[in-house]
Every structure is written in C-alpha cells, then in structure tokens.
Amino acid sequence: MILSMTGFGRSEGVFEGKKITLDLKSLNSKSFDLNIKMPVRYKEKEFEIRKILNERILRGKVDCYINLETLNDTAEAHINHELVRTYMNELKNLAADGPDFEYLKMAVRMPDVISTKQEELGEEEWLFLQKLVDEALGKFEDFRQTEGQILHEELKRNIHNIETYLTMVQPYEGVRLEAVKERYLSTLKEFKQIDETRFYQEMAYYTEKLDISEEKVRLTQHLKYYTEVMKNENNNGKKLGFISQEIGREINTLGSKANHAEIQKLVVMMKDDLEKIKEQTLNVL
Template sequence: MILSMTGFGRSEGTFDGKKITIDLKSLNSKSFDLNIKMPLRYKEKEFEIRKILNDRILRGKVDCYINVETLDDTNDVTINHDLVKAYIAELRKISGDGPDFEYLKMAIRMPEAISSRPDELNDNEWVFLIEVLNEALMKFNNFRETEGEILQEELGRNIRKIESYLAQVEPYEDVRMDGVKERYRKSMNEFDQIDETRFYQEMAYYTEKLDIAEEKVRLTQHLKYYQEVAKNEDFNGKKLGFISQEIGREINTLGSKANHAEIQKLVVMMKDDLEKIKEQTLNVL
C-alpha cells in the first residue's frame, strides 16, 4: 500500500485555561527532517516529542508547531509594591531629590521587584499534550493515506501506458529487420562478387545485435514487479525508486537497439511516462 510523504494534521484542546494547538505538515525528503517550534514550557519534553514524531512519521521534511493560548484573564505578573517603594526610598537617599518616575524605572529592575507565576509543565498537562499530539498524528496519517490512494492510481495509470507502448513495438520488429537486410543487400550488389555465406553471417550478427526480446521480457517483469510492490508492501518508496531505475535502463537499451522510427517514438513516450513515475515515486513514503 502506498502512503504519501505529503501530510497535514491539526488538533487542539483546552487544559487549565489554556488552548493547546498542534499543527503537523510534511513534504518529501530522503530522511526524517524535523523542524519543531514550541513554547519554552515544553522544551524539557522536546526529546520525547521528537521520538514520537520520528516513530510515527518515519520519513519526510516535517514541520511541527505547538502553540499555547491563554483563555482566561488571570494576570500571572505581580509587582511587589512594598519592595519597589523601599527601592525608591533608598535611591532617593543616595541621589537626593529627583523625579519619582526615574526612580521607579530603576526600582522595577531590581531583584524580586516583579515576579510571575512559575510556568512549569506538570504531569497532567504533559499527558494532555500527548493526547493532542496523537490526535494530530492520526489526522496526519489519514491525510497521507488519502494522498497515497491518489498517487497509486496515477502510478498505475502511467505503468499501464508503458505496457501499452511496449505491446505496440512488436508489429515493427520484423519490418525493421527486413529493412536492414534490404539495405545490406543493396550495398553488397555494388560489388561484382557477393559472398552469400558472408552475407548471412552479417545478417546473423545484426539480428543478434538488434534483438530486443530480452529487453522486452525484463521490462515487462519490472513493470509487473513495480505494481506488486506498490500494492502489497508498506513503506515502499525507496524500493519503488530502485525499480523505476531498472525500468529506465531497459527502456534506454530498447531505444538504442530500436533502429526504427516508430519504435523510437514509442520509446520516447515510454520515457515521458517514466519521468512522471520517478517524480511521483519521490513522494512515496
């Protein structure tokens, strides 16, 4: 079964007055390449989050965005009024008379003048975050499956087109050999004495040299194998890439041996569809 490396998943939930949103996006890549952005409160769990994403996504250029939005009006910042007033009084003693505003600007920079509620991650919030992450991953993988079904249809269509072009080669095979024989016979007729034995030796040589039976058999096998792997094996992108390279080798050899204009046209059309296959295969997980 084919899965696409292109994916998207979003999930959100509310915990303790905070709205947590996770977005996952991916494009094709040869390996697992993760870019993750999260609030500082979750940084201590970054390694665990990376491991979960690596185990579930496997391959691709992945962006993960974790966002936290405070929903209530609770003020987490507290100004220690008594301490600030004491700082101002001490500063006035040292510097003499001056604008209170200037003393205030200095006082609030002093230690413990401003305090905030500790922004630490507790176990309950971590469990909730994992639940949101798992939901985002489920949607992400569902997206990959849907895209994979579309990819499989496109790949199958292009494989079948190559099979069709290959079937159209056969009628031209005998014609092209007859043409070679005729051209060679005309060349021989320019000489006074013709060695019939040598003529048939040359024909045997060209027949063997231009024979494309093996290439046709191998190409047919590679096309069939590509479809089997695409349908029956999971995480098959790299393997399909190797098979498409083998398909390309047989098509190139077929073209170099063709020696016939119509066969060359069919080879060009095969190459065109093969390029589409290679491009689509790059996006297979």
C-alpha cells in the same frame, strides 16, 4: 499500500484555562527530519514528543508547531524592586536632569524587571498534550492515506502507459530487420560477386545486435514487480525508487538498439511516463 510523504494534521483543546493548538505537516525527504517549535513550558517533554512522532511518521521533512494561549490571566506577575532601583540610579547618573517618573518608565522596560510565575507542568496536562499529539497524528495519517490513493492511481496509469507502448513496439521489430536486409542486398548488387556466406554472417550479426527481446522481457518484469510492491508492501517508497531506476535502464537500452523511427517515438513516450513515475515516487513513504 501507497502512503504519501505529504501530510497535515491539527488538534486543539483547552486545559485549565490554556488553549493548546498542535499542527503537524510534512514534505518528502530521504530521512526523518523534524523541526519542533513549542512553548518553554513543554520543552522538558520535547524528547518524548520527538520519539512519538518518529515512530509514527517514519520519514519526511516534518514541522511540528505547538501553540499555547492563556485564556484566563492567572499568572502571577512579580516586579523586582531592587533591580528597578538599580536601573533608575544608573539612568540618573547618565542624565542628572529629569523627573523620577521618567526614569521609572524607562527602568520597567529593562530586562528581568517583570517576570511571571507559572505552575510546573503536571502529569494531567502532559497526558492531555499527549492526547492532542495522538489526535493530530491520526488526522495526519488519514491525510497521507488519501494522498497515497491519488498517487497510487497516477502511478498505475503511468505504468500501464509504458506497458501499452511496449506492446506497440512489436509490429516494427520485423520491419526494421527487413529494412537492414534490403539495404545490404542493394549495396551488394553493385558488386559482380556476392559472398552469400559472408552476407548471412553479417545479417546474423546485425540481427543479434538489434535484438530487443531480452530488454522487453526484463522491462515487463520490472513493470510487474513495481506494481506488486506498490500494491502489497508498506513503506515502499525507496524500493519503488530502485525499481524505477531499473525500468529506466531497460528503456534506455531499448532506445539505443531501436534503429527505427517509430520505435524511437515509443521510447520517448515511455521516458516521459517514467519521469512522471520517478517524480511521484519521491513522494511515496
């Protein structure tokens, strides 16, 4: 089954006056590359969150954003009086003139003067956050599946196109050999003596050289295998990439042996569909 590496999922909820929003989004990547941005409050749980996401997402360039908004301003503010006095004294020493109020306004803007005390992360809040992670992952996986169905249809259409072009090659195979034979015969007629044995040896050599039956068989097998893997195997993106490379090799060999304008045109159309397959396969999980 095809799953897209592109995904998006969002969940949000309110826990004891705090609104928590979690966004997940991913693009294609050769491995699992996770970037997490979260409030300091949840930093201690980053490892567990990474583990959960890795087990479910598997592969892709993933961004996870956790936003925390306090709906009820219940945090206790603490002013460091001693630090304020120290800042004010230092400011006075730098500039002796001026009212104390002005120094006070400057001092309270200094680092670490005002701090807020937050409660420690409790087990219930952590369980609530885990629930949001699971909910976002569920939506994320649904998105991947929907995108995967679209990818599947596009890939199936491109594979079918290559199969169709391959069947269109057959009528030209005999024509090109006859063309080679006639060209050799017309050339040999210019000579008084014709060595028929040598003529047929040359024809046998060129027939073997131009034979594309093996390439056609292998290409047909690769196309069939690609379809089977796409339909029946999970997390098959890398495998499909390898098969598409083999399809490319057979198409290239077929083109180098073609020796016929119409076959070359069909090969070009096969390559066009193959490039689409390769591009789309990069986004398969």
